[in-house]
Each structure stands twice: as structure tokens, then as C-alpha cells.
Amino acid sequence: MIFLEIFIIQNSSHSHTKEPRYIIIGNYDTVDETNDSELELLQRIILDGRFNINALSQKMKKNQVTIRRMLHELERRDIILGYRATINTAHLGYQYFKVFLIMSDYDDMHLKRFIHYCIQHKNILYITKAIGYASYELELVAKTNVEFNEIMTEIKSKFGDIVKDYRFIYIYKVYRISYF
Numbered sequence: 001m002i003f004l005e006i007f008i009i010q011n012s013s014h015s016h017t018k019e020p021r022y023i024i025i026g027n028y029d030t031v032d033e034t035n036d037s038e039l040e041l042l043q044r045i046i047l048d049g050r051f052n053i054n055a056l057s058q059k060m061k062k063n064q065v066t067i068r069r070m071l072h073e074l075e076r077r078d079i080i081l082g083y084r085a086t087i088n089t090a091h092l093g094y095q096y097f098k099v100f101l102i103m104s105d106y107d108d109m110h111l112k113r114f115i116h117y118c119i120q121h122k123n124i125l126y127i128t129k130a131i132g133y134a135s136y137e138l139e140l141v142a143k144t145n146v147e148f149n150e151i152m153t154e155i156k157s158k159f160g161d162i163v164k165d166y167r168f169i170y171i172y173k174v175y176r177i178s179y180f
Contacts, residue, residue, distance in 0.1 A: 032077050041070050094141040096171040097148055100134035106162040114159050123151055
């Protein structure tokens with residue numbers, strides 16, 4: 001996946017704070033080199049998001065201080081952007097959709113208004129600038145097909161000047177992604 005622009009996504013895991021927290025994805029100009037120990041650490045925490053420093057230090061044959069230092073360094077270099085749970089939305093009664101938006105010509109003001117709307121919408125999880133057929137892609141959840149249609153009708157009515165058309169797929173199972 002290639003990210004061409006920065007998108008700011010509301011991070012709902014910090015909803016107990018007054019100010020919403022955001023995750024910034026994309027638009028990095030440099031590639032950061034990692035050593036074998038850092039790659040091993042990343043592979044292990046991807047497999048078990050509820051990792052234990054003591055267990056990691058035993059498995060990697062490094063002391064806990066070294067593991068903490070490596071994690072802190074990976075966070076500082078923005079290789080680790082955060083830690084989050086993978087939630088099975090189906091168990092919560094939600095359906096997961098990927099929407100491919102075909103956009104007409106738009107200016108920065110219209111685009112900023114659209115992105116702000118997506119950030120604020122409780123059902124929209126991600127927005128990505130796409131390469132190819134669609135201009136942008138949304139990932140969203142809805143309780144029913146009717147709710148999904150209502151969300152898309154609202155987007156078309158509010159942003160019909162820039163959202164020309166859309167296609168969507170229903171995602172019935174989400175797999176964990178490993179980049180290693």
C-alpha cells in the first residue's frame with residue numbers, strides 16, 4: 001500500500017480525554033533502516049499485541065531494559081505508531097464495508113470539508129487517498145444495509161459536487177496484516 005498524503009484519523013481508544021487524539025498515516029520522505037533485533041521485536045509484537053516485556057526479553061534473550069529501550073526507539077522513529085486492538089465488529093453487530101469513491105474535480109476547500117466530515121463521522125474508520133480507479137477509499141461499519149445506504153446517501157447529498165459515484169464491498173472477515 002502506498003500513502004501519498006497525510007490523513008489524520010481519530011483514535012477512539014483515547015475517548016476518555018477531552019481532546020480527541022489522532023493517528024497520522026503516510027507521507028514519509030525517508031525509509032528508516034532497522035536491525036535484525038528490531039525486526040524480530042516487531043514480528044513478535046505483531047503476533048501478540050498483548051505482549052509482556054518479561055516474556056519478550058526471555059524469548060529474545062535480551063534484558064527487559066534493552067527491550068523497553070528498543071520499543072521506545074521504534075516509537076521515537078515513528079516505526080511503531082501506536083498499539084491497538086483488532087476488534088471483531090461482527091460480534092458487536094456491525095457489518096464492515098470498503099467504499100471506493102469516484103471523485104470529480106475538487107478544490108482544497110471541498111476536499112478539506114469532506115475529510116473533516118469523514119474524521120467526525122462515528123461510522124467511518126479510515127479514509128485513504130487511492131491510486132487507480134477510485135480517488136479515495138473509505139472503510140466504515142454499519143449495523144444494517146439500510147444504515148450503510150443512509151450513510152452513503154448522506155455523503156452523496158452533502159458532497160455530491162465532488163463525489164461522482166461509488167462502489168463498495170462488504171467485508172465479512174478481517175485478517176491481521178503482517179508486513180514481515
